Amino acid sequence: MPSVSFEHIVKRFGAVTVLDGLNLTVEKGDFLVLLGPSGCGKTTLLNLLAGLLDVSSGRIMIGDRDVTELDPKDRGLAMVFQSYALYPTKTVEGNLRFGLSARKLPKAEADARVTWASELLQLTPLMRRKPSELSGGQRQRVAIGRALVKHADVLLFDEPLSNLDAKLRTEMRLEIKKLHDTLSPTVVYVTHDQIEAMTMATKIAIMNGGEIQQFGTPDEVYENPANLFVASFIGSPAMNLTNARFRITDGSPGAMFDNGTKMDLTGYDFVSTPQDGDAIAVGMRPEHFLIDTQGTQQSHSAFDLTVKMVERTGSDALISLEFADDQLFVRAEPDRAAKTRPGETVSVQYPTAKLNLFDAREGRRL
Amino acid sequence: MTDTNVMYPRKPKRITGRSIAVLVFLSMAAMFFCVPLYVLIVTSFKEMDQIREGAMFSLPTKWTLEAWHFAWFEACSGLNCSGLRAGFWNSVVILVPSLTASIALSMVTGYALALWDVKWAGPFLFVLFLCAFVPFQIIMYPLIRLTVTMGIYGSTTAIAFVHTVLAMPILTLIFRNFYKDIPPELIKAAIMDSGSFWRIFVEIILPMSGNILIVVLILQITSIWNDYLIGVTFGGLGTKPMTVHLANMVTVSTGTVSYNVNMAAALLTAIPPLVIYFVLGKFFVQGIAAGAIKG
Known part of the structure; x- marks a missing residue:
């Protein structure tokens, strides 16, 4: 299972530069998720790797092979498409077999692979059917099977679950994860769904505007977002981001919000310390708030805030609180939220170590 | 129960002036194709004697395939009198x-x-x-x-x-x-x-x-x-195709015009x-x- 690396990739469509000098390396056996909003270049990057598009400049390596100039079929890849892209006139078995057509395999080997994939994905009873006679989940499994029979070292997924309903999506997510655990191919998976990214990935590359904003494990990306874009993109409900000024009072760092509220930043692990008076953005995850805790905990900031609204989202509830001309969303137990009425005052605390501070102008993490 | 839940049957469609006009036009258009086709078919089964009497809408008094046979095997296209079949095979080729x-x-x-x-x-x-x-x-x-x-x-x-x-x-x-x-x-x-x-x-x-x-x-x-x-x-x-043979047959300028043969030949050409x-x-x-x- 080889590694995959993109080196100084540039891709232009006419006068539009979609990717400009992108570098990214996936270790072997990694499950890389390319995550980003529509039009961020993630699918372009995947198509470049697959060979369905040509790079304008740069180099793509799979293992120690330079595949930049190779035909798609010679790159040792298999791909699963969003619309499944099954061959409508072929049976399930025909679909699986056609995946092997570029490889001149002996018949016994081809048979063995098709049987293996059909058993792995529980397709055996469906082998004689046409794609039009299958449900969405079954079609998706055939598409995955067609990729698996090739025994490709690198599997590519292009938003494979976005055409499925919510329940099926959860099931298929687990199945893909399980496949990766058993077969451990190198996977490059494109999605705009951050839950898919968080649950399946071993590495996430968050893209925006053709650039990689952050590359790291799901935990790193979630807990230590590299910039404002990542902070606001990852997390649902989203991170609270409030504008403030950086102040140094008696030698200790602090944030002063627009309405004069102060927050002590002692104990925050600064990447780079800003100047006194710099504009910053303070990011707080809704789930890190403590509600109703007696006495101020060590290295926590405490506020008493007015409730604006209470939302029940199912397993959780969100309380929105008035805070510094803005609002803070705080995750709460449904029982606690049920007792809360708009206009009441709630005391919350936030651990300083879990803060995320950003330079408000440049967006980078402080 | 509110009124919106009650399903009223749709009003039966009235025959209006406009739909009559459409029907008349469609019928005329159909006649435009059907009448000549009818004449073509009945004439091809008639004998020349009956055709000379006029009355082109009447059914054949004696149904005969003679005209069809003649058109296929014997009719002359120019100097070649081997019928339409030569043209047919040319067309196939x-x-x-x-x-x-x-x-x-x-x-x-x-x-x-x-x-x-x-x-x-x-x-x-x-x-x-x-x-x-x-x-x-x-x-x-x-x-x-x-x-x-x-x-x-x-x-x-x-x-x-x-x-x-x-x-x-x-x-x-x-x-x-x-x-x-x-x-x-x-x-x-x-x-x-x-x-x-x-x-x-x-x-x-x-x-x-x-x-x-x-x-x-x-x-x-x-x-x-x-x-x-x-x-x-x-x-x-x-080497000319069937259509050319047909045209040569029906535009012959000598002798009597064998309407029945011409019509049979036209139908033969149109069959494929x-x-x-x-x-x-x-x-x-x-x-x-x-x-x-x-x-």
């Missing part, structure tokens, strides 16, 4: 190769233009589009010179060749537009799976082309079989496209619909 060649070539060209990265595909399509609208008469003389140079002028090969060439632009456009509607991911998947131009064509694209093939088959069979101008221009003695319509007609409608909306 012209139809089969030109049909096969034009469809096979335009199908592959359309497939390449629609689904593969062809250099200059845009300008090429534009030229094809222009060619599809050039009237045959404009390029007739150069084509004659061309076939003479090739040494095939006056043979059925020449007629078949010209039919093939002339059909290429429009057929290529038809196939290209049909294949353009195939989801791009499907061809991407096929490229990653196989990567072979011909293999993808034969195994994936060809089986998906059933509907459009029917449409093109009907279009081509009808236009090649019913063609007169190309046949009369490029055919030589004994009719058969195609009846056999393929059901698929034809499906094929046209499939071009518009992809299932």
Whole structure:
């Protein structure tokens, strides 16, 4: 299972530069998720790797092979498409077999692979059917099977679950994860769904505007977002981001919000310390708030805030609180939220170590 | 229960002035085709004696196949009096190769233009589009010179060749537009799976082309079989298609006009496209619909 690396990739469509000098390396056996909003270049990057598009400049390596100039079929890849892209006139078995057509395999080997994939994905009873006679989940499994029979070292997924309903999506997510655990191919998976990214990935590359904003494990990306874009993109409900000024009072760092509220930043692990008076953005995850805790905990900031609204989202509830001309969303137990009425005052605390501070102008993490 | 939950039966449709007008117009249009066809059919079964009496709408007093037999085996086209069958076989010999060649070539060209990265595909399509609208008469003389140079002028090969060439632009456009509607991911998947131009064509694209093939088959069979101008221009003695034979038969200027034979000959000439319509007609409608909306 080889590694995959993109080196100084540039891709232009006419006068539009979609990717400009992108570098990214996936270790072997990694499950890389390319995550980003529509039009961020993630699918372009995947198509470049697959060979369905040509790079304008740069180099793509799979293992120690330079595949930049190779035909798609010679790159040792298999791909699963969003619309499944099954061959409508072929049976399930025909679909699986056609995946092997570029490889001149002996018949016994081809048979063995098709049987293996059909058993792995529980397709055996469906082998004689046409794609039009299958449900969405079954079609998706055939598409995955067609990729698996090739025994490709690198599997590519292009938003494979976005055409499925919510329940099926959860099931298929687990199945893909399980496949990766058993077969451990190198996977490059494109999605705009951050839950898919968080649950399946071993590495996430968050893209925006053709650039990689952050590359790291799901935990790193979630807990230590590299910039404002990542902070606001990852997390649902989203991170609270409030504008403030950086102040140094008696030698200790602090944030002063627009309405004069102060927050002590002692104990925050600064990447780079800003100047006194710099504009910053303070990011707080809704789930890190403590509600109703007696006495101020060590290295926590405490506020008493007015409730604006209470939302029940199912397993959780969100309380929105008035805070510094803005609002803070705080995750709460449904029982606690049920007792809360708009206009009441709630005391919350936030651990300083879990803060995320950003330079408000440049967006980078402080 | 509110009023909105009650289903009222729809008012029965009234026959209005407008629908009567439409019906009258449609009936007239139908008569326009049916009356001559009726005359054609009954006359072809009559004997000349009855035809001379006039009364062209009357049924034959004695049904006879004589006229049909005569038209097929004995009728004269020019000096050659071996009936229409020579023309029929010429038409078949012209139809089969030109049909096969034009469809096979335009199908592959359309497939390449629609689904593969062809250099200059845009300008090429534009030229094809222009060619599809050039009237045959404009390029007739150069084509004659061309076939003479090739040494095939006056043979059925020449007629078949010209039919093939002339059909290429429009057929290529038809196939290209049909294949353009195939989801791009499907061809991407096929490229990653196989990567072979011909293999993808034969195994994936060809089986998906059933509907459009029917449409093109009907279009081509009808236009090649019913063609007169190309046949009369490029055919030589004994190689002219059935339509030319028919025209020569009915425009004969000596002796009495054998209406029954002429009508039988006209019907004989029209049968092959009719058969195609009846056999393929059901698929034809499906094929046209499939071009518009992809299932």
